[in-house]
Amino acid sequence: MQRDQGVPGSQSSPADEKIARVMAALDVDSADKAAEIAKQLAGTGCWLKIGLELYALSGLSLVQKFKEMGFSIFLDLKLHDIPNTVARTMQVLVDSAVDMINVHCAGGYEMMARAAEIGRKSGKKIIGVTVLTSMGQEELSGVGVNRMVEDQVINLALLAQKAGLDGVVASAREVVSLRRECGADFLLVTPGIRPAGSEQNDQVRVLTPKEALENGSSYLVVGRPITAAVNPREALFKLFD
Numbered sequence: 001m002q003r004d005q006g007v008p009g010s011q012s013s014p015a016d017e018k019i020a021r022v023m024a025a026l027d028v029d030s031a032d033k034a035a036e037i038a039k040q041l042a043g044t045g046c047w048l049k050i051g052l053e054l055y056a057l058s059g060l061s062l063v064q065k066f067k068e069m070g071f072s073i074f075l076d077l078k079l080h081d082i083p084n085t086v087a088r089t090m091q092v093l094v095d096s097a098v099d100m101i102n103v104h105c106a107g108g109y110e111m112m113a114r115a116a117e118i119g120r121k122s123g124k125k126i127i128g129v130t131v132l133t134s135m136g137q138e139e140l141s142g143v144g145v146n147r148m149v150e151d152q153v154i155n156l157a158l159l160a161q162k163a164g165l166d167g168v169v170a171s172a173r174e175v176v177s178l179r180r181e182c183g184a185d186f187l188l189v190t191p192g193i194r195p196a197g198s199e200q201n202d203q204v205r206v207l208t209p210k211e212a213l214e215n216g217s218s219y220l221v222v223g224r225p226i227t228a229a230v231n232p233r234e235a236l237f238k239l240f241d
């Protein structure tokens with residue numbers, strides 16, 4: 001599928017702008033599969049997201065390769081440890097070609113502030129995970145948090161902002177409130193994106209790509225709707241049909 005890719009040197013179209021806000025999550029069981037999907041998505045302008053599975057398989061080895069293919073890269077390792085350990089690990093990660101890295105907001109203010117400081121010096125974006133999009137109200141209560149999900153998301157996002165992070169990961173369902181509380185420049189990266197009628201899988205707080213953009217998400221993280229498709233490139237372009 002060759003549509004909506006723009007002509008080099010021309011103005012980007014609204015469709016290009018939407019694709020540039022998609023982060024394709026490469027949750028696959030081999031580096032070869034990841035490289036094959038990357039090849040199919042090359043030139044579209046979308047980001048790639050390397051998560052725990054691919055990192056466990058291949059570490060940072062694919063980062064440079066994907067960068068050379070023209071992708072921006074979000075390394076989704078969700079660091080959650082004491083401030084010293086997170087800071088030392090963050091220093092290693094920012095020295096690679098990644099563009100964005102995350103920590104868990106639940107690691108606390110001091111840990112986020114140390115991570116943010118390293119991000120600032122390196123020019124890389126550091127964001128914080130609020131409440132996983134696979135968790136609903138009951139799951140949140142199960143880990144001892146007796147607040148409404150949205151209140152907890154906002155509470156953690158405000159703490160992340162105070163600590164100097166560039167943004168947060170949350171569900172697109174919370175984006176309207178997050179924009180109001182955290183402002184226009186705070187990055188809101190939203191997984192749990194599902195085109196209408198597609199499998200929800202283990203995601204609980206979901207929204208369609210169109211709704212997520214309308215609400216004000218900065219980036220949409222999309223995994224299985226792209227990676228499990230027969231034609232990932234076509235699936236990417238169909239997200240906004």
Ligand SMILES: O=c1ccn([C@@H]2O[C@H](COP(=O)(O)O)[C@@H](O)[C@H]2O)c(=O)[nH]1
Pocket residue numbers: 025027051076129131132133134169170191192193201203221222223224225
């Ligand atoms: O709250 C979160 C934080 C991260 N993720 C990650 O996003 C993708 C979503 O994949 P799908 O296949 O589109 O469900 C995946 O890599 C998660 O680790 C998240 O889903 N929710």
